[in-house]
Every structure is written in C-alpha cells, then in structure tokens.
Amino acid sequence: MHVETPAYRLTQDQVNAYHHTGFTVARGLFSAAEAADCAKHFDALAETGEPIEGHWAPQPGTDPLARYPRMFHPHLFDAGSKQRLLDPRVKSVLTQLMADEPIAVQSMYYFKPPGARGQAFHQDNYFLKIKPQSCLAAWLAIDPSTPENGGLQLCPGTQDMEVVCPDSSDPAESFTKERVQPPEGHEPVKLSLAPGDVLLFNGSVVHGSDANRTSSQWRRSFISHYMPASATHVGRWYAPAMMDFDGRPVARASNEDGGPCGSLPGDPESGLH
Numbered sequence: 092m093h094v095e096t097p098a099y100r101l102t103q104d105q106v107n108a109y110h111h112t113g114f115t116v117a118r119g120l121f122s123a124a125e126a127a128d129c130a131k132h133f134d135a136l137a138e139t140g141e142p143i144e145g146h147w148a149p150q151p152g153t154d155p156l157a158r159y160p161r162m163f164h165p166h167l168f169d170a171g172s173k174q175r176l177l178d179p180r181v182k183s184v185l186t187q188l189m190a191d192e193p194i195a196v197q198s199m200y201y202f203k204p205p206g207a208r209g210q211a212f213h214q215d216n217y218f219l220k221i222k223p224q225s226c227l228a229a230w231l232a233i234d235p236s237t238p239e240n241g242g243l244q245l246c247p248g249t250q251d252m253e254v255v256c257p258d259s260s261d262p263a264e265s266f267t268k269e270r271v272q273p274p275e276g277h278e279p280v281k282l283s284l285a286p287g288d289v290l291l292f293n294g295s296v297v298h299g300s301d302a303n304r305t306s307s308q309w310r311r312s313f314i315s316h317y318m319p320a321s322a323t324h325v326g327r328w329y330a331p332a333m334m335d336f337d338g339r340p341v342a343r344a345s346n347e348d349g350g351p352c353g354s355l356p357g358d359p360e361s362g363l364h
Contacts, residue, residue, distance in 0.1 A: 098183035109188050113250025114292035116284065117184050126233045126286035130311050132171055133162070133200050143168065156266050159202035164332045166198040173338065176315050181229055181289070182336045188291060189227060191319035194341050196226060197332050203310040209241050209301040211260035211270035212279070214252075216294030220326035220346040221318045225250075226294035232284035233311035240310040241303040243290060244279040250293040256351040264302065271297050324348075 099120050109115040137159060142148050146164055150157040165172035175181075176198045185193035196219060216225045236242035257269035273279055277297070284290060292298065294316075303310055318325065324346035325333070333341045 099180040101184055101187050106187060109291060109293075110250075112245075112247035113296040114245050114247075114290060115188075116282070117289045117291060118285070119287050120180055120184065120289040121178075121231060121287040123286045126231070129171070129175065129231075129313055130233045132169075133165075133202070133311070136162075136169075137202065155204040155207045156202075159204050159207070161202075162200040164198055165200055166195075167332060172198055172200070172313070175231070175313055177334070177336050177338060179336075181315070184289070184291060185227060185229070185317055189317075189319045191321055193227070193317040193336065194320050194322070195332075195334050195336070196221070196316045196318050196325060196329050198316075199314045201310070201312045201314065203241055203303050203312070205240075205303050205305050205307055205309065207241065207303045207310075208266045209264060209303075210267050210299050211257075211265035212244075212246070212273055212297050212299035213257060213267070213269050213271050214249075214254050214295055214297055215316065217254050217257065217269070217271075217350065218326065219294060219316060219318075219329060220324065220348065220350065221294065221322050222324045222346060222348075224319050224322050226316045226318050228290075228292050228294065229315045229317065230290040230292070231313040231315075232286055232288045232290070233313060234286060234309050236282070236284040236288075236310050236312065237308075238281040238283070238301070240305045240308040241300045242282055242284065242310065243298055243300050244281050245292060246273045246277040246279050246297040248277050249274065249297045250295050252295050252297065254295060254351055256353075265299075270299075273297055 105115045147162040166176045219226045257271045260270035327345040
C-alpha cells in the first residue's frame, strides 16, 4: 500500500523569518537516513572518477575541487535526484513561502571535501536571471554543515536588495570568480545545519562560504532552485532543466537582459554556490 509523504508545515515564525531576513531553515525536512542514502549514492557515482557529460567533469590535480567538482542538473539523468528535487515536502514549504506554485529550475550536488576552497559572497539571481520575481534556493545539508567545514553564511535583510554587478574574488579563498561585498549593516550570519535540514533563501540574498578547514569532515549538499509559476523569464542556460512538480517540462521566455554588469554572465558554472 502506497503511503503519501506528509507535507511539512512551516510555523508562522519560520515564514516571518523568511520574509524579514530572506531565509529560514526547515529543520528535519528530510531524515538523516535520507541524507545518508543521498551521500552514499553520489559517492558511488564519484568513486569511478568518470565524467558525466554535461553534468560533472572531475580532473586530476592537488585541488580537492578538481577531483570533486560540483555536479550540475543531476535530476536530468538520476531518478533519485529528480525525486529529491520534486519532493512533496519541498513543494509544501515553497508554496508557503512563495504564495504561488513552484517551478523547479535546476539541481546541483556539492561534495566540498576537506581542504576545499569556499565560495565568495554572491546573489543567485544574478545567474538565474528570473524576473519579475527572484528564485528561491532549497539547500539540503547532507553532512553536518558548520562554520568549521565551510557552511553557508547569509546576510540578513538583503532579500530586497537589487542584484548588483560583482567584483573579483580572491582565487586563494574562492573557487568562483564573482564577489559581492556584504552591504554595511547586514553582517553575515554563520549557520549550522544537521543532515536533512533544508535552508531556504531568496535569490537576492548575499551569501557565501569559507573554505573547509577541517582535516576529515566533508560538507556535502544537494541544492535546488525554484521560481514562482507566475515568473515570466529565466536565464537561457536553465531552460532544458525546468519542470513542474509533476515532472512535466516547463518553458519560459529567455531573459537576455545584460544585467547589472552590462553583459550576460559568462560560463554559468562560474556562479551559484
């Protein structure tokens, strides 16, 4: 007998926190066992070191992120990732925060092994280019995510900030090139998450992470981005991956706006977290 997964109901305090600060945490949205199964599955994919064309390109080298780079759009080739992206519990919290039907735009998997560099502060919607609204990220912790192993930092209250043109990051500290200066009066908050917790945040929120400075702790995460169904435009790189929560392809107009820098961002792999 099939039993429907119960929807997760955010408290009013969680909803208020999202609208006031730009982010909130759904503790235990997924179980620790589900997070462990996810880690085991992606570890098995990565163990071979074989590239997955269009999704994952490991390289030899001393940089931990060369051997374990981010994996893009795993839901397009992996059934478990698609199920995770379209989980009814995720839909439930997104609907509460968006007051709209959510559309899945992309998925990513981060390995972040010990010694891996962090990612400079940035805004997600600089890359996704959703309009007239913004995207919403659902960041699922697979391992404990802490300040020591490079957990996320977010700047409260930047959800209403315009998307700005980033400057250059320090390549010794960040594996991506773009950096947005945290605005005055919006000091970053360092979060700690347990496996199965999901951090939800608006696409304008300035956020980033430090390096994983531990010797043995991995900081794996499964990250999904969504947009309200009423959004009309999205960056062209994401179009092939978009779908509704029934798994049906969704199309939107391509956003060719040059953005705050006067030209389209380059390789989309340079951005996001």
